[in-house]
Amino acid sequence: MSRIAVISALALAACGTANAPEAAVPVPGYQGIETSLLADDLVRFDVTMTNVSQPNQLRDYAECAAAQYALIRGFGFARHLRTNVDEKGGVWVADAVYTISPSLPRGLETLDAEVVVASCAENGIPTV
Template identity: 55%
Template sequence: MRLPLAFCGALAACVAGAPPEALPERPVLPPEDATYLGSQTRLLDTDLVNFLVEMQGARDQRDAGAYARCVAAQYALIRGYGFARHIRTIVSEEGGVWRGDAVYTVSPALPPGARTLDAEIEVARCREDGIPTI
């Protein structure tokens, strides 16, 4: 089934910023003046989790996405899982506060797909880079 071109464009316009595939990229280093304002975790299903993060001083949406990724990796470890797979991240900015709304699956074994995280390795990177994991 082919969707009309206008519909595809309208659908793409609903997602602010870069497509979700671009958000899990790890920035070179976090911004020096970043302030991490906290995170919330919402269990959507037994292995599907929503992470809400807020920060100031982000350069762009990748920094908020990196913060969400770090929180997701730590959550996987807390639950006794070794892996997470990125589903989607939506980032917005208002008044200098960047908000990330990310969804990941967590699992004990490496899930299929290209956007997977080894939670132990990711948490170590986050600590090394100075990005909070909670």
């Protein structure tokens, strides 16, 4: 194959890729948050979503709810304890439990509520 034929084939291949439609990314459907106070500093959040591309999106949604809830209650911090995720027929549900506190709690998965709520707003994730 001549050099011109190779260059022509590469140019045509590049044009075909440039005009190819991009795969549509589904927009997450935030369906709601239910909050249950389990103790003075222990809260459960049930979040529901559709169009989930990764299960961690549910955890992010619950984290946003927990951070906003902590601020509403006059606390500045939260700590993640657990999240259970389930999917049925395209509807994803997670139940997550957090502690909330006025000072930085001990543990690895702590949240600064103001920082998290600001990040949620920037990323379009609803809060409580």
